[in-house]
Amino acid sequence: MTSERAQNPSSNEVSQTGFPGEQQSLRLRGVSSGASDQNYPQFNWRSTSEEEEEEEDEDEDENCEETREIRSRPMHMALKRAVRQVQEMQVPVVSSGKSWKWRHAKSLRKLKNNSREFLYFFVLWRKSLQKIGGNFGGGVQSYFLFLRFLVVLNFFSFLLIAGFVLIPSIVFRSVGSSTGYSGFVGSQCMKYDPNPQGLIVFYKYFLDLLSGTGFMEYSYLFYGFYNNTMVESGNFSYNIPLAYLGTAAFYFAFCLICMIARMGSAFRVTVATGGSTVGNYSMMVFTGWDYSCLGDQATKLKQKNINYQLQVDLEEQRLKRRAAELTLGQKVLLYSLRVLMGVLSLALIFAAFYGIALATDFSQQKSGQEGILGLIFEYLPSIAITAGNFVVPLLCDQIALVEKYPPSNTVIVALLRSVFLRLMSLGILLYTLWSQITCEGDTDSAACKLCYYNHGDYPCWETRVGQEMYKLTLFDFLIHFAVLILVEFPRRMVVDNSSSKLAQWVGRQEFVVPSNVLVLVYGQTVVWAGALFCPLLPLINTVKFVFLFYFKKITLFYNCRPALKTFRSTKSNFFFLLVLLLGWGLALVVMIYSLSEIHPSFGCGPFRLFSSMWSVFPASFYSLPQTSQEFLFFIGSQAFLTPLFVLFIVGMCYFIALASVYGKSVALLREQQKREVRDKQFLVKQIEELKKLHPPIDNAAVYES
Amino acid sequence: MGNKQTIFTDEQLDAYQDCTFFTRKEILRLHARYHELAPHLVPMDYTNDPECKLPLALIVNMPELNENPFRSRIVESFSEDGMGNLSFNEFVDMFSVLSEMAPRELKAIYAFKIYDFNVDNYLCKEDLEKTLNKLTKEELTPEEVELVCEKTIEEADLDGDHKLSFADFENMISRAPDFLSTFHIRI
Numbered sequence: 101m102t103s104e105r106a107q108n109p110s111s112n113e114v115s116q117t118g119f120p121g122e123q124q125s126l127r128l129r130g131v132s133s134g135a136s137d138q139n140y141p142q143f144n145w146r147s148t149s150e151e152e153e154e155e156e157d158e159d160e161d162e163n164c165e166e167t168r169e170i171r172s173r174p175m176h177m178a179l180k181r182a183v184r185q186v187q188e189m190q191v192p193v194v195s196s197g198k199s200w201k202w203r204h205a206k207s208l209r210k211l212k213n214n215s216r217e218f219l220y221f222f223v224l225w226r227k228s229l230q231k232i233g234g235n236f237g238g239g240v241q242s243y244f245l246f247l248r249f250l251v252v253l254n255f256f257s258f259l260l261i262a263g264f265v266l267i268p269s270i271v272f273r274s275v276g277s278s279t280g281y282s283g284f285v286g287s288q289c290m291k292y293d294p295n296p297q298g299l300i301v302f303y304k305y306f307l308d309l310l311s312g313t314g315f316m317e318y319s320y321l322f323y324g325f326y327n328n329t330m331v332e333s334g335n336f337s338y339n340i341p342l343a344y345l346g347t348a349a350f351y352f353a354f355c356l357i358c359m360i361a362r363m364g365s366a367f368r369v370t371v372a373t374g375g376s377t378v379g380n381y382s383m384m385v386f387t388g389w390d391y392s393c394l395g396d397q398a399t400k401l402k403q404k405n406i407n408y409q410l411q412v413d414l415e416e417q418r419l420k421r422r423a424a425e426l427t428l429g430q431k432v433l434l435y436s437l438r439v440l441m442g443v444l445s446l447a448l449i450f451a452a453f454y455g456i457a458l459a460t461d462f463s464q465q466k467s468g469q470e471g472i473l474g475l476i477f478e479y480l481p482s483i484a485i486t487a488g489n490f491v492v493p494l495l496c497d498q499i500a501l502v503e504k505y506p507p508s509n510t511v512i513v514a515l516l517r518s519v520f521l522r523l524m525s526l527g528i529l530l531y532t533l534w535s536q537i538t539c540e541g542d543t544d545s546a547a548c549k550l551c552y553y554n555h556g557d558y559p560c561w562e563t564r565v566g567q568e569m570y571k572l573t574l575f576d577f578l579i580h581f582a583v584l585i586l587v588e589f590p591r592r593m594v595v596d597n598s599s600s601k602l603a604q605w606v607g608r609q610e611f612v613v614p615s616n617v618l619v620l621v622y623g624q625t626v627v628w629a630g631a632l633f634c635p636l637l638p639l640i641n642t643v644k645f646v647f648l649f650y651f652k653k654i655t656l657f658y659n660c661r662p663a664l665k666t667f668r669s670t671k672s673n674f675f676f677l678l679v680l681l682l683g684w685g686l687a688l689v690v691m692i693y694s695l696s697e698i699h700p701s702f703g704c705g706p707f708r709l710f711s712s713m714w715s716v717f718p719a720s721f722y723s724l725p726q727t728s729q730e731f732l733f734f735i736g737s738q739a740f741l742t743p744l745f746v747l748f749i750v751g752m753c754y755f756i757a758l759a760s761v762y763g764k765s766v767a768l769l770r771e772q773q774k775r776e777v778r779d780k781q782f783l784v785k786q787i788e789e790l791k792k793l794h795p796p797i798d799n800a801a802v803y804e805s
Numbered sequence: 806m807g808n809k810q811t812i813f814t815d816e817q818l819d820a821y822q823d824c825t826f827f828t829r830k831e832i833l834r835l836h837a838r839y840h841e842l843a844p845h846l847v848p849m850d851y852t853n854d855p856e857c858k859l860p861l862a863l864i865v866n867m868p869e870l871n872e873n874p875f876r877s878r879i880v881e882s883f884s885e886d887g888m889g890n891l892s893f894n895e896f897v898d899m900f901s902v903l904s905e906m907a908p909r910e911l912k913a914i915y916a917f918k919i920y921d922f923n924v925d926n927y928l929c930k931e932d933l934e935k936t937l938n939k940l941t942k943e944e945l946t947p948e949e950v951e952l953v954c955e956k957t958i959e960e961a962d963l964d965g966d967h968k969l970s971f972a973d974f975e976n977m978i979s980r981a982p983d984f985l986s987t988f989h990i991r992i
Contacts, residue, residue, distance in 0.1 A: 170824055171824050171825055171826055171901065172907070172908050172910070172911050173911075177824060177894030177895055177897060177898040178885075178894055180898075181820050181824055181894075184823055184824060213822065213829075216828060217829075217830055230991055234991075238983075238986060238987070381953055381956040381957045382960045382961045383977070383980075383981045383983070385933065385936060385937060385940065385953065385957050386920065386974075386977070386981070386984075387978070387983050387984045387987050387988070388987070389873075389987065391873060391903065391987060391989055391990050392990055392991050393873070394869070394872070395868075399872035399873070399874075400942075403874075403942045403944070404944075406941055407941045407945065410945065410949070411945075411949075414952065773963060773976075774963055777963060777965060780964070781964075781965065
């Protein structure tokens with residue numbers, strides 16, 4: 101009966117259920133033959149056998165693609181296996197050369213499968229992440245995925261540094277190669293005595309561990325311990341200063357490549373989906389449910405979540421309508437209020453910066469103090485930064501209540517403010533340090549005249565900068581631990597066990613993803629900024645992040661209730677990496693400036709003989725063989741770089757043009773689709789009208805004949 | 806690999822590997838999960854392709870599907886008879902489509918089937934209302950449900966027939982960045 105209908109392209113079809121009409125157009129396209137009422141695109145037996153006959157002369161890769169495509173076909177399993185059997189049986193018909201290629205591709209696929217099974221074991225924390233994702237949703241899971249990425253990045257960075265700087269240094273030191281420096285500048289500059297004399301109180305070791313001074317200062321941890329050994333024995337030569345600088349440069353490049361690779365996959369999804377905000381409701385209805393939700397509580401929560409999202413969207417619609425109805429006077433008032441609040445929040449942020457600068461200054465002045473008070477003075481910058489990063493966002497949240505932005509904008513504005521605060525506070529700390537080390541860049545002032553840096557206060561300034569970064573990292577870790585023990589667990593116990601109204605109002609803690617991610621980004625930026633001065637910092641950071649993973653997991657499962665407002669996980673992945681890239685940029689600026697502008701210490705470190713850290717590159721360049729020098733000169737010359745640059749610009753223009761053409765063609769195709777639909781409706785109307793004009797007698801005649 | 810297993814022949818495992826997105830180990834693990842749903846019904850020896858179907862009620866008790874509001878529709882969409890009785894083939898098929906390696910187009914086809922409650926090849930208003938009620942556990946007021954369904958159809962309907970055909974659905978899904986990660990069950 102269906103085939104009859106298919107043969108009569110008359111009016112009855114389209115007005116009934118859409119399927120026959122659809123099949124009609126599919127048949128016209130020649131894809132499916134043979135009618136069936138199956139609800140999905142059919143597999144066409146006849147076309148396969150036709151294809152197989154034609155394929156004898158074509159590339160044999162088609163066969164493998166057919167096989168690969170089988171599992172992407174929406175057929176029942178029994179059907180798929182039958183198809184596969186048919187294809188397997190048809191293989192021996194082809195020539196031997198092509199069958200070798202086919203077998204080669206098949207064994208390649210087997211290899212890929214086996215390697216996938218093997219690598220299955222090496223993925224870190226897979227089960228934990230699964231549990232977290234199922235119980236708390238994609239947003240929280242993306243935080244832990246980000247943390248895992250940072251752990252792996254730091255670990256491989258440490259391996260890099262260990263391999264090229266740490267192990268050679270240990271080897272050369274134990275072998276006892278001479279350091280080969282000769283004092284030529286006044287011995288004033290070279291005075292550096294990190295080992296304190298006299299009796300040391302026992303608890304001083306603990307204080308030293310926390311602040312990186314004393315026994316920790318002259319160790320592999322900091323820059324000052326490494327010598328400028330340049331070993332040349334036989335045909336083996338190793339230049340420690342060059343290795344140190346080269347490793348630092350390569351470490352930055354390696355981190356950049358990892359971040360960009362990860363950003364690329366997140367960005368591809370955003371580009372492919374057009375990044376449009378249209379389709380909010382349909383997306384939420386059809387893609388809102390996370391099928392990997394586990395457990396009763398998680399499901400209830402997910403439902404509450406979706407509820408909340410829908411209500412927020414409906415509320416936003418209502419707000420938009422109300423905002424459009426505001427009178428001019430009210431609008432002016434609202435905008436001026438927003439400007440005022442923006443200025444106020446900026447003022448708060450700058451007040452925090454000033455506080456941090458003061459604290460750093462004070463701490464540096466009192467750096468000789470002993471005992472617990474001395475420890476507190478050492479940690480003053482870290483305390484100031486942490487306090488500022490805690491208090492200012494709270495105040496900004498209150499300000500946001502006055503500003504009355506729509507809910508999605510509030511989140512973005514709060515996030516931008518936090519990012520600015522976090523990264524700039526680190527910048528302020530480094531700037532304050534710099535101004536003290538180099539007497540604010542003025543090499544003619546009394547303290548800095550002799551050695552180009554303040555050798556009185558900073559006999560080994562790189563170690564001091566390294567110590568500051570070390571203290572920041574350590575303090576961050578200790579604060580997390582302290583907050584976990586002293587704030588989060590007690591909060592939960594109080595909320596669970598007391599029934600007072602205050603406790604219920606405060607409620608259990610929420611795991612807020614954005615601020616936690618910013619903490620991670622801040623920690624990683626500190627490590628990047630300090631890696632040049634404290635080579636073991638990536639290792640310390642790896643250990644710190646591993647502990648942090650377990651701390652956060654414990655607090656998530658025991659102390660937190662899942663947040664009602666969730667983050668879109670795909671967009672947020674891209675955003676986290678973008679902020680991380682910003683942090684990387686800041687650290688890069690710091691590193692480049694210290695490499696090129698500040699004179700290395702005379703009394704310590706691998707660069708004590710050079711006028712700047714960068715100058716080790718030209719120095720070792722001239723020790724290369726003549727041909728390499730000429731080759732490198734050629735690459736650096738205009739004759740090579742200018743055509744390369746032009747080629748690069750041309751390539752970029754090509755890709756931009758290609759992308760815009762694709763975008764335009766997608767838009768055109770969408771328009772065409774809409775137009776076709778309207779044409780179809782028009783034709784249907786015409787057919788109906790024609791039917792009315794010709795009386796029904798004709799139809800009966802058609803049926804009889 | 807070297808392990809001797811007697812559940813499937815090597816050829817069967819190869820066929821499963823080609824027809825799904827799973828590796829050999831994962832297929833064996835799936836068989837173990839299928840078996841533990843009904844240990845007395847499911848044979849341990851599949852070399853002869855036995856005819857064994859598990860009813861809907863057993864399948865939806867799996868922890869992965871237990872709390873999913875669409876569990877019945879999922880199992881029904883993958884069963885050949887449309888009643889939710891799954892043989893091992895269909896069981897593997899279901900988890901293969903819901904795994905993270907299945908392509909977007911394939912998932913979209915099955916997602917459409919799942920949300921099409923009255924199996925008429927269109928997502929009409931009743932289908933949407935049922936979907937929404939299952940999503941929010943009927944916490945929205947009827948006016949809100951009406952509003953959301955209207956807006957959904959308005960946003961996604963391209964051919965103006967006030968219901969969503971597969972083409973409309975697929976068009977809308979292609980613009981959803983989260984679809985691949987949410988339409989995914991780990992097993």
